[in-house]
Amino acid sequence: MAPRRTQRWPEGWFENDDTVSFEPTVAGRIGNWWFDRVFEPYRLSPRALAESLVDGIDGRNHVRFLSFDRRGGRVSVELSGHLGTARIYYGGHTLTVETQGRHAEVDLVTVEEPFRGMGVGARLMANLYGVAKAIQADRIGLRAGLEDGPFVWIKFGFFPTDEQWEKVKKPIRTKLDGLGLMVCREARNRVEQALLSTSGRAIAIIAAEPDLVMSRPAFSGEPREVALGQALLADSGIRWYGEFVFADDEARELFEACVERNIAREPR
Incomplete structure (x- = not known):
């Protein structure tokens, strides 16, 4: 009989609540992988990572973990925020956390029309920036193509x-x-x-x-x-794939200036 795996992660790490949920349910191997590859080097529990991605955004926020890829060292999350029944924003990111090739991908960030111009998008990007730095990522990638994206993302220091x-x-x-x-x-x-x-x-x-x-x-x-x-x-x-590179001083200055210029109190 094969030896039973020892659970190294604390109870409650992968429990669903109003803010964080996990689909599909996390098995023991994934929990141990997260403990070894994410928590040990970066001191980030699943909940801490999720809460960091929606930090400072007023309203009802929810982060749903969509997938864990142990072989590729990736985790994908979906983000959403609501004010009453109205959706404020919707988005998703994929984080590669393994030692080689650590980076983040913006899968989607969209803010609904009534809430634009309030700094919501800037706050979401500032939060991702912080998480990417926490896992020692060297870059953030995205595909610009929705609405004003091919123009707006340049202001955040992303270049094709x-x-x-x-x-x-x-x-x-x-x-x-x-x-x-x-x-x-x-x-x-x-x-x-x-x-x-x-x-x-x-x-x-x-x-x-x-x-x-x-x-x-x-x-x-x-x-x-x-x-x-x-x-x-x-x-x-036009549509283009581009990257923000942390080692690029000009890109970092653009990003920080854009966030400072646009960030504001989100709607309550």
Whole structure:
């Protein structure tokens, strides 16, 4: 008979309540894996990690653990917040916690329309930043493509990879051409020079273009007046995968400044 495994994790670690839940139910091997690979090096219990991800957000928050991958060293969580019956935000992250390749992935972050502009998204990202640092991650990755994401994420210090940058240049050029005479010669020259670069970081030059133009959203809606940078990146229908790298001083400064600028008291 095979020897019975010793449970190294405390009772109550994986119990469901109003704030944290586990689906599917956690078995002994997963509990011991978490104890050895997450709690021992980083002093994070499952509940402590979950609560850190929604810290400081008013309302009714819930973190659901969706999967534990011992072989890949990954854990995936779903986040949601409500005020009464109204949903404030919804999101999800995947954390790779093994020694090699520690990093975080933003699977989704979306804030519902009535609660935008209140710092909820910035708080969620600040919390993920803190957890990623706690597990000594070297980067946070995400796929920008929803609504204004390809424009907004640059403000948080995320840049497309060089390979992804090459793939989005054509639709940006097409959008630039479509704006015609609304774009002054100087701004057009700056954008075109940025598009000649092989570095994904050049997208920040385009994102910073402030001149106002009339632009139609990429997927639906009426034309409205927005900054040229937003028109070229949010309204061109592009999608890109990019990363925030902790060792990148410029990216870190952008992230911290964006969080400080946007964070506020969340709705009660």
